[in-house]
Amino acid sequence: MTRLTNCILKKDHSCVPIWFMRQAGRYLPEFRKIRSKNKDFIKLCLNSNLSSKITLQPLSRFNLDAAIIFSDILMVPYALGQKVEFKKNKGPDLSSFDLKHFLKNDKKKFIYKLNPVYEAIKLTRKKLNKSKSLISFIGAPWTLAVYMFGLKKGKDQINKDKFKKKEKEIKIVLETLIDYLCAHIINQHKAGADVVQIFDSWAGLVPKNKLFNYCYEPNRKIVDFCKKKKIPTICFPRGIKTNYKNFAEKVNPDCLNLDYNIDPVWAKNNLKNFCLQGGMNPRILFKKEVEIFKEVDKYLNVFKNHPYIFNLGHGLLPKTNPHILQKVVKRVNSFK
Numbered sequence: 001m002t003r004l005t006n007c008i009l010k011k012d013h014s015c016v017p018i019w020f021m022r023q024a025g026r027y028l029p030e031f032r033k034i035r036s037k038n039k040d041f042i043k044l045c046l047n048s049n050l051s052s053k054i055t056l057q058p059l060s061r062f063n064l065d066a067a068i069i070f071s072d073i074l075m076v077p078y079a080l081g082q083k084v085e086f087k088k089n090k091g092p093d094l095s096s097f098d099l100k101h102f103l104k105n106d107k108k109k110f111i112y113k114l115n116p117v118y119e120a121i122k123l124t125r126k127k128l129n130k131s132k133s134l135i136s137f138i139g140a141p142w143t144l145a146v147y148m149f150g151l152k153k154g155k156d157q158i159n160k161d162k163f164k165k166k167e168k169e170i171k172i173v174l175e176t177l178i179d180y181l182c183a184h185i186i187n188q189h190k191a192g193a194d195v196v197q198i199f200d201s202w203a204g205l206v207p208k209n210k211l212f213n214y215c216y217e218p219n220r221k222i223v224d225f226c227k228k229k230k231i232p233t234i235c236f237p238r239g240i241k242t243n244y245k246n247f248a249e250k251v252n253p254d255c256l257n258l259d260y261n262i263d264p265v266w267a268k269n270n271l272k273n274f275c276l277q278g279g280m281n282p283r284i285l286f287k288k289e290v291e292i293f294k295e296v297d298k299y300l301n302v303f304k305n306h307p308y309i310f311n312l313g314h315g316l317l318p319k320t321n322p323h324i325l326q327k328v329v330k331r332v333n334s335f336k
């Protein structure tokens with residue numbers, strides 16, 4: 001067991017493991033250098049050697065407890081036949097969704113297309129110290145559907161008309177995705193990943209009366225599958241506020257990642273039986289050092305006697321200073 005799996009599975013709170021969402025990414029000059037020579041982001045994710053190299057970059061700088069494989073949640077829609085592009089300052093751009101095409105997919109072809117991800121995991125596991133975890137991930141069905149159907153209006157709102165118009169199709173897609181996502185998880189696990197994080201980044205956009213069907217149920221089915229396969233799960237239903245408690249009870253993952261709108265004291269009191277991860281606003285890292293440390297210490301102290309993994313309430317932002325991050329890692333590593 002690693003420090004991370006020990007904390008997640010054994011609920012061991014004698015140490016605080018640490019890693020960061022988006023730790024392999026644009027805030028690192030060594031990543032930007034590779035990225036500038038590889039304009040096609042999907043192709044970069046499918047380059048097993050480079051993907052493995054990028055995965056290990058943050059670990060050669062910082063004393064982290066886990067690597068997270070360099071890939072993207074949108075590799076799944078890509079492998080299911082949708083064209084996925086990442087345009088500068090615009091975010092992901094997917095070709096329009098076609099249900100007939102989507103339903104013609106088969107698992108064999110899907111896994112074949114994602115094989116470079118599994119090769120990248122194998123390569124990384126060989127190079128990674130045994131004391132470190134290697135985290136695999138997927139996007140939860142709802143969050144993938146948000147991108148596949150283009151359900152967002154502006155930065156963080158749902159296009160209600162489109163949602164209503166497409167609701168029947170969305171239901172079919174959510175159900176179908178579960179199978180593909182479980183296949184992606186098991187293949188990542190077999191390749192050497194020892195934990196899976198399930199990103200429901202847009203759970204906050206699910207209409208409240210549909211949370212059960214669109215968020216809890218799909219997550220629960222995937223978590224149940226992982227339990228059968230003995231793969232530790234970290235769920236991240238971002239933006240659902242105090243429904244974190246309902247989510248935890250219905251889905252029952254091994255660990256929950258808090259978003260930065262969740263009060264850590266509330267979380268500690270209401271999510272008692274769960275290992276917790278993250279929570280701190282990534283924007284705090286733009287503040288002065290004293291203020292950063294104050295916030296880091298707040299999370300460390302609130303969760304002192306609780307199984308807790310240090311991380312953030314969302315991914316690291318591109319403008320984050322790696323030297324500041326180094327100081328945060330050292331502070332967490334030396335906390336007793």
Ligand code: CP3
Nearest residue numbers: 021022023024025068069070071072073091092199201315
């Ligand atoms: O965490 C890591 O370091 C591992 C790699 C990773 C990426 N994306 C690489 C990436 C992980 C775990 C993700 C997850 C992901 N991707 C999520 C869930 C987490 C979250 O942030 O809510 C989501 C919603 C996506 C979809 C996605 N991919 C978006 C919206 C974007 C563009 C804007 C952005 O956030 O960067 C991406 C592109 C992307 N994925 C980049 C990286 C390093 C930037 C690509 C670039 O260099 O332009």
